[in-house]
Amino acid sequence: MVELADEYMMGLALGEARIALDKGIFPVGAVLSAGNEILGRSHKTMLSNHLSHAEMNLFHQVFKGDYTFSRADDLTLYTTLEPCIMCFGTMLHLPITRLVFAMDDTYGGCAHTRLENAPPRHLSRSIEIVGGVRRLEACKLFADFLATTREEFWLTGGASHFRATVEAEITAHAMQG
Numbered sequence: 346m347v348e349l350a351d352e353y354m355m356g357l358a359l360g361e362a363r364i365a366l367d368k369g370i371f372p373v374g375a376v377l378s379a380g381n382e383i384l385g386r387s388h389k390t391m392l393s394n395h396l397s398h399a400e401m402n403l404f405h406q407v408f409k410g411d412y413t414f415s416r417a418d419d420l421t422l423y424t425t426l427e428p429c430i431m432c433f434g435t436m437l438h439l440p441i442t443r444l445v446f447a448m449d450d451t452y453g454g455c456a457h458t459r460l461e462n463a464p465p466r467h468l469s470r471s472i473e474i475v476g477g478v479r480r481l482e483a484c485k486l487f488a489d490f491l492a493t494t495r496e497e498f499w500l501t502g503g504a505s506h507f508r509a510t511v512e513a514e515i516t517a518h519a520m521q522g
């Protein structure tokens with residue numbers, strides 16, 4: 346269920362994504378909140394490092410030292426793109442109870458990975474997942490990135506599923522006027 350603060354928090358995540366875009370980096374931004382309190386915000390920081398995703402940067406920023414966060418703290422992760430397997434898995438491992446993302450990632454998104462066969466730890470800890478919050482705005486940033494990137498991966502047609510989703514969204518929006 347979309348909550349009141351979701352649009353606002355996603356706005357902050359979109360701001361982070363724009364910072365990445367301005368540096369020519371794939372524009373993903375992320376925010377972590379505890380209720381209405383913002384604990385941290387980050388964006389993807391390197392072109393060619395698969396560990397420097399927005400969510401991982403954010404996790405390192407917030408969960409450092411002997412932190413005392415628990416699942417009772419109402420921690421929500423906001424991200425402008427559905428998390429990949431690394432970020433989704435790390436989120437499951439952290440005391441985060443809610444995930445809100447803007448754009449679905451038809452290439453590598455793992456938010457809807459089925460966990461029926463997961464070990465007991467992950468069967469007993471459910472997470473609420475909400476997708477599509479400010480999706481079009483996130484999508485426009487990805488479209489801007491795809492139109493301007495010099496990265497070999499994208500120039501040679503990488504992640505064609507993702508690219509098709511972005512193009513379909515932009516086309517649908519254009520047709521709506």
Ligand SMILES: [Zn+2]
Nearest residue numbers: 398428429432
């Ligand atoms: Zn990731």
